[in-house]
Amino acid sequence: MTIAVDASGVKVADRGEWMRAKWRRRRGFLKIHIAVDVETRQIVSMEVTDERTGDGGLLVPLVEQARRRCNVVRVLGDGAYDSRHNFQYLAARGIEAGIRVRRNSSRRARGCHARKRVVLEQLGDPEGWRRRVGYGGAVDGRDRVLRH
Numbered sequence: 791m792t793i794a795v796d797a798s799g800v801k802v803a804d805r806g807e808w809m810r811a812k813w814r815r816r817r818g819f820l821k822i823h824i825a826v827d828v829e830t831r832q833i834v835s836m837e838v839t840d841e842r843t844g845d846g847g848l849l850v851p852l853v854e855q856a857r858r859r860c861n862v863v864r865v866l867g868d869g870a871y872d873s874r875h876n877f878q879y880l881a882a883r884g885i886e887a888g889i890r891v892r893r894n895s896s897r898r899a900r901g902c903h904a905r906k907r908v909v910l911e912q913l914g915d916p917e918g919w920r921r922r923v924g925y926g927g928a929v930d931g932r933d934r935v936l937r938h
Contacts, residue, residue, distance in 0.1 A: 792864040845870035877905035888923035
C-alpha cells in the first residue's frame with residue numbers, strides 16, 4: 791500500500807484574538823497529522839498535536855500505526871518530511887520514500903544513502919521521479935488518482 795502523510799492546522803477559538811494581536815502572541819491551534827491510503831482514500835493513522843509540533847517528527851509514529859494495519863511499501867510526503875532520520879527509518883524497513891526534497895539539497899550522502907538516491911533522482915529528472923512514485927498524481931473526472 792502507498793500512503794500519503796500530511797498535516798493541517800485547526801484554529802481552536804477566536805477568544806482573546808485581539809490580545810494575541812496586541813501582544814504579538816502566537817495563535818493557539820490544533821494540528822492534525824494523517825496518513826491516507828492513496829488508493830482507497832481511507833485514513834490509516836492519525837495524530838493530534840499542538841502548533842509547536844513539526845510535521846517531520848511525526849512521520850515515524852504515523853507509519854508505525856499504518857504498518858500495524860497494512861503492508862506499507864511507499865510513503866509520499868512534502869518537504870516538511872525531508873530529513874535524514876525519516877529517510878533512514880523508511881530504508882531500514884524496506885519502504886520506498888516518495889518525499890519531496892529541497893531544490894538546493896546537497897548531492898552528498900552525509901550518512902544517509904537512501905536520501906542521496908532520492909535527491910539525485912529528483913534533481914536529475916523531477917518529472918520522471920514524480921511519475922514513478924506517484925507524487926502529486928493527476929486526478930480523473932471521478933476524483934481518483936491516476937497511476938502513470
